Amino acid sequence: MSADAAIVGRPVQVYEPYRSGLPPLVPYVKNLWRRRHFAIELSRASMRAAHTDTVFGQLWLVINPLLNACVYFLLVNIINGGTRGPDFFTHLIAGLFVFNFLQNSLTQGAESVTKGGKLVLNTSFPLLLLPYATMRTSFYRFLPSMGIYAVLFAGLEYFGPRTQKCNAAGACVDLNTLHFSWIQLLAIPVFAFIWLYVAGLTTFMAALTVYFRDTTQFLPYATRIWLYLSPVLYYADQMKPWMTKFEMFNPLYPILGLWGDVIARGQLPHASWWIATVAWGLGSFAVGTLYFLSRERDFAVRL
Numbered sequence: 001m002s003a004d005a006a007i008v009g010r011p012v013q014v015y016e017p018y019r020s021g022l023p024p025l026v027p028y029v030k031n032l033w034r035r036r037h038f039a040i041e042l043s044r045a046s047m048r049a050a051h052t053d054t055v056f057g058q059l060w061l062v063i064n065p066l067l068n069a070c071v072y073f074l075l076v077n078i079i080n081g082g083t084r085g086p087d088f089f090t091h092l093i094a095g096l097f098v099f100n101f102l103q104n105s106l107t108q109g110a111e112s113v114t115k116g117g118k119l120v121l122n123t124s125f126p127l128l129l130l131p132y133a134t135m136r137t138s139f140y141r142f143l144p145s146m147g148i149y150a151v152l153f154a155g156l157e158y159f160g161p162r163t164q165k166c167n168a169a170g171a172c173v174d175l176n177t178l179h180f181s182w183i184q185l186l187a188i189p190v191f192a193f194i195w196l197y198v199a200g201l202t203t204f205m206a207a208l209t210v211y212f213r214d215t216t217q218f219l220p221y222a223t224r225i226w227l228y229l230s231p232v233l234y235y236a237d238q239m240k241p242w243m244t245k246f247e248m249f250n251p252l253y254p255i256l257g258l259w260g261d262v263i264a265r266g267q268l269p270h271a272s273w274w275i276a277t278v279a280w281g282l283g284s285f286a287v288g289t290l291y292f293l294s295r296e297r298d299f300a301v302r303l
Helices: 025-034 036-049 055-079 086-110 117-122 129-159 182-211 215-228 241-247 252-265 271-302
Strands: 163-166 172-175
Touching (some): 036 129, 055 086, 055 129, 129 182, 182 215, 182 252, 182 271
Antiparallel strands (some): 163 172
């Protein structure tokens, strides 16, 4: 039987090239879900290459951001005359851990398509799997740091410094500024919207890098400046009024402000921060994903 005769009667999928416009979304999403194991294996291969599947590799994932947090704490504490306490330290490491997730997803995801050039040219699959694979890798690098955060928070709660609160009768009790609360469980939905925001930004940058390769050289400096402009090294509600006017253009101002209030302070944030976080998360995901899909078929020509 000839090769041509062997394929007679089998369904054939034909891709018609386009330079702009969206593919059929429902079939694309179904194909994306069927090929999800490809992204999982791609992420696992990346983690094995970075030795993050070993004990020392996992340990370094925690030690590295923790050391960065200690360095920033010393610098910020010295600048403020040594007045920062353990409550600020928990705020700092919580913000740095989630910012590292954003930074790793963005820097690695931006070059996911250009680095996967041979796969793009020789294999037919939804290219959205490439930036999603890098995000999976960043997420699994982020998880151990939150375990360490929980341990540090518990240690500071039970062994940290106390402050005295006295009533009118003169009776005083020792209080700790840190305490576990059910409000901290809200960190799960907050991180879900953070993931949506990062996913949209990562897919947008992955598509943009195909056309402008120098974007990856600019990203490390942009993310470093973004860190200084975001409420990580300080509390969002302690900014001066004239700075707050500019922070309304910074998506991480409400997002990280919400994250810090929930997971570090254990208090309910402003309703406006919830609204802004949901809006930025859904908006970024929609814009980034649709832009990526509209340019996907043009990637093979550009690589």
